[in-house]
Amino acid sequence: MDINKALEDLKKEPGFADNVGMVLVHNGIVRGWSRKDRSEVTAIEVTPDLEKIEEIRKEIEAYEGIFRAKAFALSGRMQPGDDVLFLIVAGDIRENVKAALADFLDRVKAEAVTKKEIFA
Numbered sequence: 001m002d003i004n005k006a007l008e009d010l011k012k013e014p015g016f017a018d019n020v021g022m023v024l025v026h027n028g029i030v031r032g033w034s035r036k037d038r039s040e041v042t043a044i045e046v047t048p049d050l051e052k053i054e055e056i057r058k059e060i061e062a063y064e065g066i067f068r069a070k071a072f073a074l075s076g077r078m079q080p081g082d083d084v085l086f087l088i089v090a091g092d093i094r095e096n097v098k099a100a101l102a103d104f105l106d107r108v109k110a111e112a113v114t115k116k117e118i119f120a
Contacts, residue, residue: 001072001086003027010068010090019067020090022097026105028085030078034117043118046084048073052112060089060104065096069104073113085113 003025010016010023034041053071060069072086087104091097 001083003086003088006070006072006086006088010070010088013068016067016090019092021092022094023088023090024097024101026085026087026101027083028087030080030082030084032080034119040120041080041117042120043077043079044084045077045116045118046073046075047114048075048085049112049114053108056104056107056112060100060107063091063096063100063103065092066100067091069100071104071108073108077118 007023007025030041030044032041033039050073053073057069057071060066066089068088068090070086070088074084078084085108087101087108089097089101089104091100
């Protein structure tokens with residue numbers, strides 16, 4: 001995914017300039033260590049539930065002050081340093097946008113992505 005292209009396209013949407021004062025982007029990257037015990041991870045296998053992500057995205061986009069929410073989730077086997085999840089939230093003011101991005105990320109990770117770490 002080209003994040004610059006995604007932002008460029010978002011800015012071209014009708015109503016963007018009238019409704020957006022902030023855009024936040026989450027770029028999830030495969031870590032080289034496990035969150036559980038910091039042991040070395042050589043790869044991960046990720047399976048996103050794209051239907052659930054879309055359901056969550058629609059709910060986030062309905063939050064007060066949110067103009068647009070977008071998600072791009074990759075699947076398969078990935079190595080440390082690889083991009084794995086992009087979330088974009090555009091909205092009116094920082095209080096609304098920050099809260100929406102936090103909810104979006106937490107819900108996608110908890111409800112719509114399964115991950116298996118592969119150790120050395």
